């Protein structure tokens with residue numbers, strides 16, 4: 617059941633850092649890290665066709681602790697290792713770590729929801745906000761897309777905030793370990809800034 621519900625939902629990934637967490641991070645960053653905050657690995661191509669940035673984090677979800685079914689489904693498949701009934705709404709807020717090991721450094725949080733949208737219980741619509749503080753980058757990426765519970769899912773990036781403002785691209789979520797109460801997904805972020813992003817206004821800090 618743990619794997620089930622998690623599988624159903626987790627694929628919509630997202631993170632969001634708690635205010636307290638942010639504050640803590642803020643005060644922990646040595647000046648050196650702040651300097652590195654400029655898009656180090658956002659490489660700008662020579663012909664000016666935008667910038668790219670890729671990195672991988674690991675999402676950990678524990679049923680009834682970081683993810684819950686908040687609305688029961690109404691039809692089709694039952695709750696199983698990989699399925700949830702049509703209409704099930706699942707909500708999650710999962711830590712993102714730098715390695716598959718759950719005890720490795722937390723570099724962000726994914727918060728979002730999944731709604732089961734197939735009668736076989738294997739597919740859902742997922743939306744999520746992935747908040748990241750990693751390798752000198754700080755901000756969030758929002759994704760929206762379909763999840764297939766038993767395969768890797770690619771979510772289009774619909775936008776971002778902070779260092780990820782105007783980012784496009786995709787996030788791929790793949791199951792690493794679906795057994796047990798806590799399930800782990802590998803989350804690969806592949807971001808791209810189109811040329812116009814260079815000229816776009818950036819919101820002032822709220």
Ligand SMILES: *[C@@H]1O[C@H](CO)[C@@H](O)[C@H](O)[C@H]1NC(C)=O
Nearest residue numbers: 617618619679680684685797
């Ligand atoms: C999670 O909580 C629900 C509602 O209390 C319960 O029915 C379900 O068995 C729990 N799942 C697990 C894996 O503990």
Ligand SMILES: *[C@@H]1O[C@H](CO)[C@@H](O)[C@H](O)[C@H]1NC(C)=O
Nearest residue numbers: 652656657658671750751752
């Ligand atoms: C940037 O990318 C290079 C290789 O492309 C890698 O060696 C380096 O560790 C990365 N730096 C950061 C800050 O991620």
